[in-house]
Amino acid sequence: MSDITLGDLRRACEELWPAGTAEPWDRVGLVSGADGAPLRRVLLAVDAVEATVDEALRWRADALLTHHPLLLRGIHSVAEDTAKGALLARLIRGGCALFAAHTNADQPEGGVSAVLAERLGLARAEAIVPGAGPRPDEVFGIGRVGDLAAPATLRGFAERVARILPPTVSGVRVAGDPERSVSRIALLGGAGDSLLDHPAVRAADVYVTSDLRHHPAQESLELTAAAGGPALVDVAHWASESLWLEGAAEMLAERLPGAEFRVSALRTDPWTFAVGASAD
Structure with a gap:
C-alpha cells in the first residue's frame, strides 16, 4: 500500500x-x-x-x-x-x-493558456501580461500571444480551434471576415474580455477567449474596423480550460509515483442544447 x-x-x-x-x-x-x-x-x-x-x-x-x-x-x-x-x-x-x-x-508553462497555445501551434509564445516570480527561462503570466507557423484564413483558424477543443453546445463563435488572413494570435483560457484593450491583444490578428459579453465585443470590433485590431473567437469556458487537465495529471503522477491520477471525461459546460438558425 x-x-x-x-x-x-x-x-x-x-x-x-x-x-x-x-x-x-x-x-x-x-x-x-x-x-x-x-x-x-x-x-x-x-x-x-x-x-x-x-x-x-x-x-x-x-x-x-x-x-x-x-x-x-x-x-x-x-x-x-x-x-x-x-x-x-x-x-x-x-x-x-x-x-x-x-x-x-493559468500562468506557468504547462498552464491553461500555455497548453492552448501549444495545441494551436503558436511559435515564440509570450505572456500577454507577464507575471512575477517565474522560474529561469520560463514564460509566465496571464494569457499567451504568438504566431502561427503559416498564415491561415480566419475561418480556417477557427476550424482549427474547434478541432482541438472538446465539443460543446455553443461551439466556436467568430466575429470577423472569414477570409481575413491571420497569423498573430492572442489567447486567454477562461473569461478574457478584461484584456480586450491590452496592446498585445490589439496588435494581434485574432483574440481567442471565452465569455465575451455583447458590449465589450461590439466595441472591440468597432475599434478594429476604425483603427485595426483582432477578430474575435469565443469558445466555451469549460472547453478552453479542460485541455490543461491531462498535462496536470501527468505532472502530478511524475511527482507522486504510486498514486493514480484520472481526468474526468464528464462535460461540465452548463449548456445542454441550442435552438435557432445559424447567422450564416
Missing part, C-alpha cells in the same frame, strides 16, 4: 502552481481534508459539481482536484440545504478531499 498522503499532494501542487502566484481575489489550495490522510486516487476536473463529485466518490478517490474553486465568492454557510454545502458534505463523508488550482495554474 502506498504511503503517499494528502500533504504530499499539497506540496506537489505548490511546486507546480504556487499559491502565491494566484490573483489576490482567488481562493486556491486545500478546501477540505487532512494532510495525514492516505492518498491513492485523485480525480481531476474543471468543476466541482454534482456529476464530478459523484464520479469521484464512485471511483473511491481520496481527492478531487478542480480548476475552479468551489468556495470562491461570498460563502457564509455550508449548510446541507445549500448546493455547495451539500457537495462539500458528501465529499467529507466520502473521505474525498477537495483542492483547487485556479489562477495559479
Whole structure:
C-alpha cells in the first residue's frame, strides 16, 4: 500500500502552481481534508459539481482536484440545504478531499493558456501580461500571444480551434471576415474580455477567449474596423480550460509515483442544447 498522503499532494501542487502566484481575489489550495490522510486516487476536473463529485466518490478517490474553486465568492454557510454545502458534505463523508488550482495554474508553462497555445501551434509564445516570480527561462503570466507557423484564413483558424477543443453546445463563435488572413494570435483560457484593450491583444490578428459579453465585443470590433485590431473567437469556458487537465495529471503522477491520477471525461459546460438558425 502506498504511503503517499494528502500533504504530499499539497506540496506537489505548490511546486507546480504556487499559491502565491494566484490573483489576490482567488481562493486556491486545500478546501477540505487532512494532510495525514492516505492518498491513492485523485480525480481531476474543471468543476466541482454534482456529476464530478459523484464520479469521484464512485471511483473511491481520496481527492478531487478542480480548476475552479468551489468556495470562491461570498460563502457564509455550508449548510446541507445549500448546493455547495451539500457537495462539500458528501465529499467529507466520502473521505474525498477537495483542492483547487485556479489562477495559479493559468500562468506557468504547462498552464491553461500555455497548453492552448501549444495545441494551436503558436511559435515564440509570450505572456500577454507577464507575471512575477517565474522560474529561469520560463514564460509566465496571464494569457499567451504568438504566431502561427503559416498564415491561415480566419475561418480556417477557427476550424482549427474547434478541432482541438472538446465539443460543446455553443461551439466556436467568430466575429470577423472569414477570409481575413491571420497569423498573430492572442489567447486567454477562461473569461478574457478584461484584456480586450491590452496592446498585445490589439496588435494581434485574432483574440481567442471565452465569455465575451455583447458590449465589450461590439466595441472591440468597432475599434478594429476604425483603427485595426483582432477578430474575435469565443469558445466555451469549460472547453478552453479542460485541455490543461491531462498535462496536470501527468505532472502530478511524475511527482507522486504510486498514486493514480484520472481526468474526468464528464462535460461540465452548463449548456445542454441550442435552438435557432445559424447567422450564416
